[in-house]
Amino acid sequence: MTKSPVANHLRRLRFEHNEMSQEALAKRVGIARQTVIAIEAGQYAPSLELAMRLAHVFGRRVDDVFFWRNSTSTKG
């Protein structure tokens, strides 16, 4: 699995939410802790459903949490 073109603010959001642990976030959305680690490191791009669940935990929209690494990636 190569580096995902989609990056995210999960690490920052966790710290802004009482320094929520990766394990706690994983439990909230029903995934493994290793998956949270992989998403934060950009090694795994979550499905839309999982991205929405993750954003929901922090009360944000999906595009507040996830973004393209560079703008050229959005061009069709």
Add this chain to the structure above:
Amino acid sequence: MLFSALLSSFALGAALAWASTLAGYPVGWVGALIMISLATLVRRRWRLLADLAPESPERKLWVCLVGASAVAAHLAVIMLVIGPSMQMHTPLMHILGIDSWTLVAGALLAYLLVRDANSRSDERDQLIAHQARGFAWRVQFGFLSALILILGFGEGGRAAELSHPAIAHLLILVLTLTTIADCAHSLRAYRRIATESAE
């Protein structure tokens, strides 16, 4: 790590088959005992290193890889010893059957020991499993194609001497090797993601 686990398991299966052949009675229980003892040690280590310990899907793959490799090597050695005219219900075939099922039982018990009951399987596990299935399918296709060519065109050689039980056991070996390919591919993916995420 993956390569050493594969080699050790192949060596264990081959050694057990060799020992059973020399002794004239099944010694597969030694292999099962080794797997259970290793699982006990690994469980203790994973409990101590809770944060670094793999989740249940990965643990299952490790046990599957070790068990299938031991069974495959055991089967391959017994087949080499018996030769192409293999027949069912002979003393050596009974040893092969008892040892194989004992090793499978040992692997199941080992999995019960190392599994994490609270662990979660998610979409990343499914993606890794899906990619591994694709790889395993190609491996199986390769083995079956080779077997088809050998059986179809090997009229005069040793292929012509292959009995029905020998062909059946060759197919079992292909299935076991496919399982090993599946487990190895998945474990490599888990390792790669973990390493790249840590960088």
